[in-house]
Amino acid sequence: MKRYLILLTISFLLTACLFPPPPPPQTGSNSPTESLSPANDQSSQNQNQASPTPEAESESHSHDAPHTSDVDATHLEIGDGKYSTSPRVGYIFSCQTQFNGQGAAGNPTWLNGDGTWNALIKAVVDGSVSWPHSFTISIQNNQRVFTGNGLPDHTTGNYPISPSDDAYVYDRNPNSISEQNITLTLPATPTVAAQPSCMGGEVGIMLSGVVLFNAFDALGRDAQVHEVQDECDGHPQQAGVYHYHALSDCLADTQTGHSALMGYAFDGFGIYGYYDEDGTEITNADLDECHGHVGVIEWDGQSVEMYHYHATREFPYTVGCFKGTPSVRSIGGQGQNQQPQQGGQNQGGQGQQPPQEAINACVGLSQGASCSVGNMTGTCMTPPNTTQLACVPAGGPPP
Ligand SMILES: [Zn+2]
Numbered sequence: 594m595k596r597y598l599i600l601l602t603i604s605f606l607l608t609a610c611l612f613p614p615p616p617p618p619q620t621g622s623n624s625p626t627e628s629l630s631p632a633n634d635q636s637s638q639n640q641n642q643a644s645p646t647p648e649a650e651s652e653s654h655s656h657d658a659p660h661t662s663d664v665d666a667t668h669l670e671i672g673d674g675k676y677s678t679s680p681r682v683g684y685i686f687s688c689q690t691q692f693n694g695q696g697a698a699g700n701p702t703w704l705n706g707d708g709t710w711n712a713l714i715k716a717v718v719d720g721s722v723s724w725p726h727s728f729t730i731s732i733q734n735n736q737r738v739f740t741g742n743g744l745p746d747h748t749t750g751n752y753p754i755s756p757s758d759d760a761y762v763y764d765r766n767p768n769s770i771s772e773q774n775i776t777l778t779l780p781a782t783p784t785v786a787a788q789p790s791c792m793g794g795e796v797g798i799m800l801s802g803v804v805l806f807n808a809f810d811a812l813g814r815d816a817q818v819h820e821v822q823d824e825c826d827g828h829p830q831q832a833g834v835y836h837y838h839a840l841s842d843c844l845a846d847t848q849t850g851h852s853a854l855m856g857y858a859f860d861g862f863g864i865y866g867y868y869d870e871d872g873t874e875i876t877n878a879d880l881d882e883c884h885g886h887v888g889v890i891e892w893d894g895q896s897v898e899m900y901h902y903h904a905t906r907e908f909p910y911t912v913g914c915f916k917g918t919p920s921v922r923s924i925g926g927q928g929q930n931q932q933p934q935q936g937g938q939n940q941g942g943q944g945q946q947p948p949q950e951a952i953n954a955c956v957g958l959s960q961g962a963s964c965s966v967g968n969m970t971g972t973c974m975t976p977p978n979t980t981q982l983a984c985v986p987a988g989g990p991p992p
Pocket of ligand 1: 870
């Protein structure tokens with residue numbers, strides 16, 4: 594029993610899976626559940642956020658193009674181990690390059706045996722639980738401010754996963770979903786940074802109010818393949834944070850032509866749905882090393898050409914690295930403009946003892962064990978130049 598707990602806990606800690614939930618219609622002002630603040634003070638600079646390499650998807654602007662797909666969801670390449678110490682198309686530029694955790698057990702029947710998996714036959718966690726969702730987005734002083742309780746605007750499966758659920762054979766997620774206290778401040782008009790930044794376990798926030806994690810489980814495996822989620826592609830980690838690793842099917846893409854906005858990465862750039870401007874489904878081949886491109890999008894009620902990410906059915910599903918500068922690294926440790934290191938190993942501080950709460954979180958635990966401080970989850974390790982075992986979040990040490 595305990596083993597499963599540890600397995601799952603760890604796997605959720607590090608999960609950097611990228612599942613961007615489908616974006617609600619992005620008309621800027623009034624989406625049904627969120628108070629998306631209108632363009633307000635943003636109109637001034639929306640134009641210049643475009644990346645230096647515009648491979649614009651801008652030829653035809655056929656906003657009414659129906660969505661079409663050539664992606665074979667029965668044969669998707671498995672993303673196990675596809676992390677990199679530098680930006681790379683189809684990979685995750687991960688701050689963490691050592692994965693000592695453990696993941697969900699079981700031998701998924703949705704593996705094809707040839708390095709691909711079949712998304713159409715994957716197990717789903719049963720249930721239809723409603724939650725007192727709370728989520729608002731507003732713009733204040735050119736910052737986009739998110740507040741919410743982390744509970745989705747859609748139903749979830751029953752967690753912990755019940756032994757009577759067919760999903761239990763593959764994933765015994767013992768965690769329950771719990772209310773969080775989310776306050777995030779991201780740039781409202783993000784700009785492309787000189788260099789992309791590596792990613793921790795958490796990637797952004799979706800318009801359903803749900804946190805987006807990257808595409809990995811604790812073992813550096815493709816979490817979308819090895820972990821089992823509910824109908825809306827979400828599940829809780831050990832601190833009760835309900836999250837996605839890819840685009841949730843419960844975020845409706847209500848637009849023809851270019852997909853609607855689905856959420857925001859922690860650098861402030863938007864994450865859009867599966868489809869390009871001509872209505873065709875996007876693959877990694879259409880995107881850059883961070884899983885985005887420059888094109889015309891709806892942004893705070895205006896049509897502008899700027900950088901944005903796309904969700905894909907291909908690994909890494911949402912964001913591969915931060916094209917801008919992440920202003921937060923997790924829902925638990927935000928607000929410090931912490932700069933990730935560029936090189937990969939990003940798990941240690943620089944010559945300072947870790948905060949006491951991080952040390953306390955690992956009392957009685959061993960190196961590599963999963964841990965949590967408040968809403969933040971991480972791994973117990975000894976940061977460089979320190980002697981204390983401390984809880985280090987997947988995105989790097991807390992500020
Ligand atoms: Zn696009």
